[in-house]
Amino acid sequence: MNIAKVFSVPTKRDRKRRVGRGEGSGAGKCAGRGMRGAYSRTGAGGKIAYEGGQMQMFRGLPRRGFNNKRFRLPCGTVSLSDLEKLADKGEITPELLRAEGIIGRKEEIVKVLGDGELTRALTVKAHRFSKAATEKIQAAGGKVEVIQ
Numbered sequence: 411m412n413i414a415k416v417f418s419v420p421t422k423r424d425r426k427r428r429v430g431r432g433e434g435s436g437a438g439k440c441a442g443r444g445m446r447g448a449y450s451r452t453g454a455g456g457k458i459a460y461e462g463g464q465m466q467m468f469r470g471l472p473r474r475g476f477n478n479k480r481f482r483l484p485c486g487t488v489s490l491s492d493l494e495k496l497a498d499k500g501e502i503t504p505e506l507l508r509a510e511g512i513i514g515r516k517e518e519i520v521k522v523l524g525d526g527e528l529t530r531a532l533t534v535k536a537h538r539f540s541k542a543a544t545e546k547i548q549a550a551g552g553k554v555e556v557i558q
Contacts, residue, residue: 488521536557
């Protein structure tokens, strides 16, 4: 083997850039980061939309689209197990549910869900009923009245 005939094998990868290793390397002293400023310091950068204090582009763009949130009606849900506790109160209305603290005072619509069992016949007045709740109330001998 002759040292003059040894050659390097060509590779597909570029060599790693070694910065801050002296002036002769071409990336010494400031290591390619410039002289001063936020990005010359360690730990700086990484803010996605930062544009050097200028108004970010996404903040200058108009907001588009529609959201239904401002028009929604707050809906309180009541399960049949909650209604079972109020069986001795007589007719169950949204006002009674508010007074008992089962639904909040801001909830305008009341929906009765079919969770739990019902053993007594009740007359329930609410804005909406699930299919299961309607079947269980009627099976117990009660009445379902929809409020408009």
